[in-house]
Amino acid sequence: MKEKSNKATSLSAANGGTLSLRGELTVNRLGFGAMRLTGDGIWGPPKDRAAAIAVLRRAVELGVNFIDTADSYGPNVSEELIAEALSPYPADLVIATKGGWNRPGPNQWTHDASPAHLRQAVEGSLKRLRLDRIDVYQLHVPDPMIPLDASMETLANMQSEGKIRLVALSNVTVEHIERARKIVPIVSVQNRYSFADREWDYVVDYCERNGIAFIPWFPLGAGTVAGRLLERIAKARHMKPIQVALAWLLERSTVMLPIPGTSSIAHLEENVQAASLQLAEEEYLELNGVATLVS
Numbered sequence: 536m537k538e539k540s541n542k543a544t545s546l547s548a549a550n551g552g553t554l555s556l557r558g559e560l561t562v563n564r565l566g567f568g569a570m571r572l573t574g575d576g577i578w579g580p581p582k583d584r585a586a587a588i589a590v591l592r593r594a595v596e597l598g599v600n601f602i603d604t605a606d607s608y609g610p611n612v613s614e615e616l617i618a619e620a621l622s623p624y625p626a627d628l629v630i631a632t633k634g635g636w637n638r639p640g641p642n643q644w645t646h647d648a649s650p651a652h653l654r655q656a657v658e659g660s661l662k663r664l665r666l667d668r669i670d671v672y673q674l675h676v677p678d679p680m681i682p683l684d685a686s687m688e689t690l691a692n693m694q695s696e697g698k699i700r701l702v703a704l705s706n707v708t709v710e711h712i713e714r715a716r717k718i719v720p721i722v723s724v725q726n727r728y729s730f731a732d733r734e735w736d737y738v739v740d741y742c743e744r745n746g747i748a749f750i751p752w753f754p755l756g757a758g759t760v761a762g763r764l765l766e767r768i769a770k771a772r773h774m775k776p777i778q779v780a781l782a783w784l785l786e787r788s789t790v791m792l793p794i795p796g797t798s799s800i801a802h803l804e805e806n807v808q809a810a811s812l813q814l815a816e817e818e819y820l821e822l823n824g825v826a827t828l829v830s
Contacts, residue, residue, distance in 0.1 A: 548598035551785050551810030556722050565810045566601035567594045568796030569613045576641025591620035597807045603794045605633035614663040622665045631671035632660045648678035650689040673703040691719035709741050723748035730783045730822045743790045750792045781809035783822045
């Protein structure tokens with residue numbers, strides 16, 4: 536699924552190769568996560584709306600053609616910013632959004648993946664994003680009070696209605712994925728993952744075996760040992776630690792689709808530069824081993 540670019544000198548997300556989403560959509564493997572464009576606590580508008588708009592437009596200029604968002608980011612703010620900045624959208628731009636949370640306040644999240652809520656969420660996202668059909672719609676998280684089958688059947692029905700092109704999952708186990716796939720094809724899975732936080736390693740492997748994109752969030756990882764190792768490799772390469780972390784993810788699997796987010800153009804450009812970074816085999820293996828050290 537991965538095609539390496541022969542031109543690694545220009546600053547472009549295309550340098551990380553491409554990924555086919557079920558053979559229907561092709562995206563560059565370094566995307567953009569739009570959660571951090573909102574206010575503090577992922578609540579309300581950004582402090583600098585013009586800067587948020589500029590980041591989104593610069594991302595597209597740099598070859599980012601996969602943007603991840605959710606109705607709960609703001610709530611609604613992230614989707615509205617994307618539409619304001621980029622609509623009418625470039626033909627190759629894929630926008631993935633999510634539903635399944637309520638937001639009672641800053642840093643507060645409550646489950647609601649009921650059929651009624653998901654249907655309302657999809658309709659709201661279509662309106663805010665100024666779309667007739669959402670490219671990739673993700674169940675943000677399974678709801679412990681709602682049968683997973685009911686949530687997935689709702690999304691499958693809305694796909695049949697032409698409002699969703701591809702259905703995806705977030706924050707799930709392999710069991711969730713397999714149950715969902717009995718109802719509707721799953722194009723991607725988004726879980727927390729990094730070189731130092733590999734709880735979902737088996738999900739990455741499952742996705743690779745089944746041609747499902749894996750979208751890692753919190754890609755920098757955590758832990759003192761992890762931080763020291765990143766800093767050492769980054770210093771030797773004259774790069775930033777986050778760039779090394781992103782390069783490891785791109786090397787980890789051909790179905791990996793990192794979506795680092797930022798509200799800064801300078802940080803955005805640093806992230807995109809990571810698409811051109813090729814880790815030496817010993818660096819990659821050393822980063823592989825750090826998961827054991829920090830566990």
